[in-house]
Amino acid sequence: MRLIILENAEVVADWAARFVMQRINEFAPGPGRPFVLGLPTGGTPLGMYRRLIDFYREGRLSFRHVVTFNMDEYVGLPRDHPESYHFYMWNEFFKHIDIEPGNAHVLDGNASDLPAECARFELLMREAGGVNLFVGGIGPDGHIAFNEPGSSLVSRTRVKTLAYDTLEANKRFFGNDITKVPRQALTVGVGTVMDAQEVMILITGAHKSLALAKAVEEGVNHMWTVSAFQQHPQTLFVCDEDATLELRVKTVKYFKVSKCELRSRAGNAIAHLHFVHRR
Numbered sequence: 001m002r003l004i005i006l007e008n009a010e011v012v013a014d015w016a017a018r019f020v021m022q023r024i025n026e027f028a029p030g031p032g033r034p035f036v037l038g039l040p041t042g043g044t045p046l047g048m049y050r051r052l053i054d055f056y057r058e059g060r061l062s063f064r065h066v067v068t069f070n071m072d073e074y075v076g077l078p079r080d081h082p083e084s085y086h087f088y089m090w091n092e093f094f095k096h097i098d099i100e101p102g103n104a105h106v107l108d109g110n111a112s113d114l115p116a117e118c119a120r121f122e123l124l125m126r127e128a129g130g131v132n133l134f135v136g137g138i139g140p141d142g143h144i145a146f147n148e149p150g151s152s153l154v155s156r157t158r159v160k161t162l163a164y165d166t167l168e169a170n171k172r173f174f175g176n177d178i179t180k181v182p183r184q185a186l187t188v189g190v191g192t193v194m195d196a197q198e199v200m201i202l203i204t205g206a207h208k209s210l211a212l213a214k215a216v217e218e219g220v221n222h223m224w225t226v227s228a229f230q231q232h233p234q235t236l237f238v239c240d241e242d243a244t245l246e247l248r249v250k251t252v253k254y255f256k257v258s259k260c261e262l263r264s265r266a267g268n269a270i271a272h273l274h275f276v277h278r279r
């Protein structure tokens, strides 16, 4: 496990986007050999998407042979509802890049048979060859995707009832009216994300600091589902200073990038990663 501590959310967004670009470009995807990318929604990854769009426009990155799978989607929200994750992904990202529409997979929360839709999604991931890099976000209660506290750490894609904390956290997107937040969602399981070759989890803001501490400093615990990724061989937690507020000083010191290394980050983020951060 590696923990990358950066100054603020903007730097996290830029760093995460560079990381995704580097992984795709290193892989050199082509016909019949796609790069498979798992993607999150929420406020946290928005900056990363904007930077990825910049890189595409600058001709440094193409999504032509990238296949994506989104983590989750609300149940029963029309696809064109501004808060559906379909709408979010198309509006904030997909329509701005050269991805083939058929390669951008988002769970259908309006499917007539929701368990069948979840099984289809898992099958598509397997048929695509598995996920190379899953990018994730977390809720303040430490959930990854919609794997609420108490979820099985070997779970697969399925229907989940949302926890009260999640309804509270997400009501801001629904006019601050908790009754408007859908009560259920489709979500990849913890086990689904664990199957990815590499996982990058973005955590910003003081309101996520307890979750980060639980994820990094305490044991694997199904009440903080993101903690499961301690046991993934290639997990990267990328956070800002605010999210470290609940960490012990010695944890922060152990993982922190020095100012000088941070300055050279723009040069070659990933090369530095290998010797600056401890696994």
Ligand SMILES: N[C@@H]1[C@@H](O)[C@H](O)[C@@H](COP(=O)(O)O)O[C@@H]1O
Pocket (backbone or CB within 6 Å): 040, 041, 042, 043, 044, 045, 071, 072, 136, 137, 138, 139, 144, 145, 146, 166, 170
């Ligand atoms: N299901 C989503 C998660 O996938 C996301 O990571 C989380 C954090 O959102 P934000 O980045 O807005 O804090 O929100 C929801 O709960």
